[in-house]
Amino acid sequence: MSTVTRTITEPLRTLTLRPESPEGPEQSQRPQQTTSAVKANKDKDDEYPYAWALPTFDNKTYPPLTEFKHKDPGLEALKHENPREFLEGAQVSSLTPKFGSDVSGVQLHKLDPRGKQQLARFVAERGLVVFREQDFQDQSPEWMLNEWGSFFGRLHIHPTSGHPADRPEFHLVYRDMSKSLNYEFTDRFSSSVWHSDVTYEEQPPGLTTLFLFDSPESGGDTAYVSQVEAYNRLSPSFRAYLETLSVVHSGVEQANFSRAGNRGGTVRREPVENVHPLVRTHPVTGHKALFVNKQFSRRIVGLKVEESDAILNLLYDHLAKGVDFQTRVKWTPRAVVLWDNRITAHSAIVDFDSAQDGRRHGARITPQAERPFLRNV
Template structure:
């Protein structure tokens, strides 16, 4: 059955009234912006020891920067799945992925795995590129907000994750076109993902029947008030009320805009014990599968709290 609706309280809202909403970074030894539009890299802050106020402030920082990379987080990663669940629940109701693997007894921990096995390289063998920009499980009625991800095994080189700012992407469009986009809604579907899994290409698990939901093409962030494009090539299928050719033309223009705009993107290289947090409401991302053929593997875990139903802009 579809997931039941719930009332989401964004923890970043509590940090807005804090006298120093970046106090959790007080011990940082380095804070470097990845790009002017998106992302920052932090060293010297132990995520595992943040109290509730610090976690609230972290949520606000991720909402404002879209993406924050924390290095040297062995303490966080070594604490294991019980800690991951406690961590994630601070930021929202934990999502159980309908088709992915998970550690035994911890379905809320979404595993990402790829090695030299052809099963995990189906996309690369059948497409010119494995790059697929997306916002995670956008087909849910209440898709994810703040998301936490780390790798436990990474190739010696390659296997980066690319991110793009859907806020910056929107700002590049002409005002007249944006005004039109604000009137539109789009269908996001999990059916193809379920079909792909049932075909055995990524393990064959389908825990619940797939769903479709309708979301605004432009959504508003509840904390920052920023507007962002909210369609993606992986899960968005059509614009409501338009003929197929019209819908395809608009969606493909937006997809191509996101694909080609390297000047609003950031790329994360996976050093040991790196933990990355991003806001799925205002960013898109893609794994860079450039290590196929090396015999190495890329194995990680994601904690994916859900957020509010997308707010029309």
């Protein structure tokens, strides 16, 4: 019997809030502002060339997401005789042998549809690709959303995060001297939280784009882990058992966190829970990957609580400690990072002081992909 995603239709459970943020260290709001700091920051914002992309929160609500048919653009590149034609003349290096690449000499905004198809396949194969020295952030917001993001899938509107005014399809990460939309632990050794984005949706994101308008000279890197390699490191018998399991992913805790007054206090859509296979298959490469993360995975269907917790905690620990299938991206000016959210997890690294090191301001474009599956039916 094949394992596929199914939507939970019974009423959502109310969950007790955990001390960590429901979406990891890029996300929540804990403002500590003084009058002088607010004024200084406002003056700085007035002169800021990317002020259009500063975060806002509104009370607009949206209906539940509906199912849509998704065809990954990378499937077309499987037919191309030279699927890396778009990289001709570029400098390409591997971040690690099996995971992650670094590219210079290609301008993303100049890619035609054929080039974007090849790009989708390349990101699926490498999991994560950093493109340096881009003019991406200087393109119009309309181009970013309509010509770029929509090519890879239906654009996701985050239910709780800040976005630029009238452009809810951008998900923003932001921290400066007077306000923070990130989460920082004060009662733990580290603020790192490994997660894949919004996996509680029926159709979670696929190829994801993140770029920074402004960032500190050092610090604020992003760590990534290959969930394909994490799966491959497990013993064959354990992999076979995991492939029989499904996991509940929930957005309830995230919504409750915002309703408690955090991160703007906004909930644009009522939260959902969905059941996804614990191991999923990528539609382009056919590679299998673990599909669990500590932020949104809640329990394994059909197991006792102790059994579920033991397996999930083992896998969370496996992902967090797997330095030989992780990589760390150092942000440089005008870098754009693309990753495949179906097979990759990540964590922000909050190791900078915005009062001394500067503002960190970025935007994520998050197209949704297919419903997760182990065996396509």
